[in-house]
Amino acid sequence: MYIGLDLGTSGLKGIVIDDNQTILAEANAALTVSRPHDGWSEQAPADWIAAVEDVMGALASKVDMSGVRAIGLSGQMHGATLLDAAGEVLRPCILWNDTRSAVEAAAMDANPLFRDLTGNIVFPGFTAPKLEWVKNNEPDTFMKVAKVLLPKDYLRYFLTGEYVAEMSDAAGTSWLDTGARDWSDTLLAATDLGREHMPRLVEGSEASGNVRAELASKWGLPANVVVAGGGGDNAASAVGVGVVKSGDAFVSLGTSGVLFAASDSYQPDAASAVHTFCHALPDTWHQMGVILAAADAMNWFAKVLGQKPAALTGALGDLQAPSRALFLPYLGGERTPHNDAKIRASFLHLDHNADQHTMVRAVLEGVTHAVKDSFDALTSTGTKIERLLAVGGGSKSDYWVQAIATSLGMPVHLPVAGDFGGAFGAARLGMMAATGAGAEIATLPTIERTIDPVPELKGDFDAAHQRYQNAYKALKGLN
Structure with a gap:
């Protein structure tokens, strides 16, 4: 044991x-x-x-x-x-x-x-x-x-x-x-x-x-x-979820958000605010984009509305093209790629037709755009992301996961329910230390299902992401 x-x-x-x-x-x-x-x-x-x-x-x-x-x-x-x-x-x-x-x-x-x-x-x-x-x-x-x-x-x-x-x-x-x-x-x-x-x-x-x-x-x-x-x-959570080889990555939609990619080489890019750290296994590194408010942004908005986050996201139906409405999820600043502790969140481009669904979608899409920022920052250094898992409370929203899949242009795999967190990864590392086993015991979890991107919406998400980036620059100028 x-x-x-x-x-x-x-x-x-x-x-x-x-x-x-x-x-x-x-x-x-x-x-x-x-x-x-x-x-x-x-x-x-x-x-x-x-x-x-x-x-x-x-x-x-x-x-x-x-x-x-x-x-x-x-x-x-x-x-x-x-x-x-x-x-x-x-x-x-x-x-x-x-x-x-x-x-x-x-x-x-x-x-x-x-x-x-x-x-x-x-x-x-x-x-x-x-x-x-x-x-x-x-x-x-x-x-x-x-x-x-x-x-x-x-x-x-x-x-x-x-x-x-x-x-x-x-x-x-x-x-x-x-x-x-x-x-x-x-x-x-x-x-x-x-x-x-x-x-x-x-x-x-x-x-x-x-x-x-x-x-x-x-x-x-x-x-x-x-x-x-x-x-x-x-890093321990990555061992727990089996993200230990180059090409494997996970996105965690918890209170904060993390895009974590394993790498078999050291390839830093400090200016992008990507974290480049050693992995918990020998001769392995990882790169990590950090979003300070992921599910926390949805929790905040649900609290404002006096409703439950799951009820709000569950009512959205099938994935739609992003509307003109934008949400910049910087409730407490942002880490990757901005390294900006002072920037704060904002809704933009609301009109008379904006309703609750519009604003809920804007919150999920805003965090999705932040994930895309981290994805672009990581891959610009040569980090491979070939297989992506989603974990954390936010991954229970199919709408949100499919938005991320579409924005990134790659499928997102959802593991079976289970504990793949830091304690589980730590126990696996203990097993390695006691038995001499290597990364082979840090297997990927069984995948319950895979959520594919919607190809016909990819261009809409790309255009919305560009507007999101422009909005950050404008907001930065006002702060």
Whole structure:
């Protein structure tokens, strides 16, 4: 058996799978976020440990844990967990969605070495600018920093006593030479840190240590249970859904939207705001377009109307050509390809004939155009997208999925219902670490059905996408 632990922002999830990758048990523990100031987002690492204790205890009450061979880890990326020389936490972890370090990030991004070596823009949510902020605003704390860990890697420290990170998560720090898959001494020095402040690196499918004996005894685990490197949340989810080979991709229509494509080569394009990170498997990378409001845009509009999102989308019928009405889904800014934290959403070109259906369609089409922006940004670098899966709550809308299929000009595959998320991917990585198996166990899920594009509407969607891009430029000029 193998355990997957996924440390999210709102909770920690754990699952147990058997050798056939059947889920035997699962458990969850909720987490809260502290926002003491505008733009701040923090969590206490002690809360993560309490969540692990709860989840592991719950799993142990459901299955006999004596057959567990490995634990894999997945987690929210970019968080800055600061430890002193004794391994004690110095301050609350600054999370991925914390924007306090915008000034520091802009200054670092102005140094071309960061984009050259990491392959990415230095976003305020990344880890390195957070350390710059601590240095500038909490110098006494900065002077005590002995180790910087990402959130899931603090769980690893609790489980194993080892300071270890893996490539996919480390690639989101702005300190990793992403092509070389190693810490960059040059970039660390630029933030007054050194390699000694960093955990050692392993691949996601490698062993990083073993569960401490006292924890194994408490949870009924055998001796020497392996803890795998694991992966950042999206990379682990990609392992869970089987997107591990060049040509395979998934679009996730969750609160935010992600277009994730696996690649067997390193081909960054930082200026496009595409994330180019290491994958959780050796010699593999991935590119990712990020949309900050995907299903969240539909949820927002449904709340405005006082209705349920599924009822609104379910009433749309067959796919239609986009109307003149446009919705730009930038409720909280946008990541790919604009890297624009200040831009905000807008309805455009409404007339007397615009009704509820018109506006619902405009919201779905607006997110579809944003997916198309990410698709174009990824493929412009040479990334292949030959097979596309759709996951997340928004993928339950056939209208929406067919709009995406038509806009991109390719079929979209819908997997059978099941859990293919970060915890499942983490458990698969644990299986790889314990057995020596490779990517062959990260199989694609069974496809329940495929939604094909509507060829006769392709030109209409292309024309609407061009109007969408022009509308962004006009809106940008007004902000």
